[in-house]
Amino acid sequence: MSADLPRRRYARRTFAFMGAYVAVNAAAVAGAFDDLRRPGAWVLGLAIAAPVAAQIWATLELMRQCDEFVRAVLAKRFIIASGVAMALFSAWGFLESYAQAPHAPGWLIYPLFWAAFGAVTPLVRTSR
Template identity: 35%
Template sequence: MDEKHVTRRYYAAFIPAMVIFLGGSLGLVWLDASIDLPGTVLAALALVPIIALLSTFWIHWRYMQEIDEYLRQIQVKALLSGAAVVLAIATGWGYLESYVDAPALPIFWLNPISWVAYGVTAAFVTKRETGSFE
């Protein structure tokens, strides 16, 4: 498969999964705030964004298996950077919570932080190594 086809297929799967994740997440917040649902119902509904999130990892894994080594190297660097940022924030904030009574950081924020760090790193590495953002 050529790179354009692989990338098109990646976005065709990734974007709907992320829309379901975001819609499910926001829907849960709205339901929890506006309707008095039992915890078991909310827990069952929480499976929707969880499954969507897990599918984004599988979609990205499949994408990385189908691109060439050079592009895969950029992806690996970006994913490791995202993971490093999340680990640094989680660990650092954990220390702050433990020792200086900082407010708790809602753990679900680590996912978008990771994807933002991934995107910034992927753009930076691509620009540095190719001279363009394509």
């Protein structure tokens, strides 16, 4: 298997999953789902979350298809970014509870994770 093939698959999957994520979110923001009753709103919430889960799967698939070094570096970046995102979001939650900081919706953890992943990527170049 060519080294570029897993990256191309990942890119295609990312564009497909995030395209669905953006499309459903844009429709929701535009009011397409404003008249939903409770069961429909639950389905909408899960429909928006499905591409998030799929993107995480695509990232894990990329890790599985790469060689050991790339897999280890990606895993290290993933773990560090997860820790950074959880620490920041937890800190914000405590600020909400004790310092009356404005509420941050829970779904922000996902873009926060990817922002952290982007920030740590140039800093993590080795699996050590």
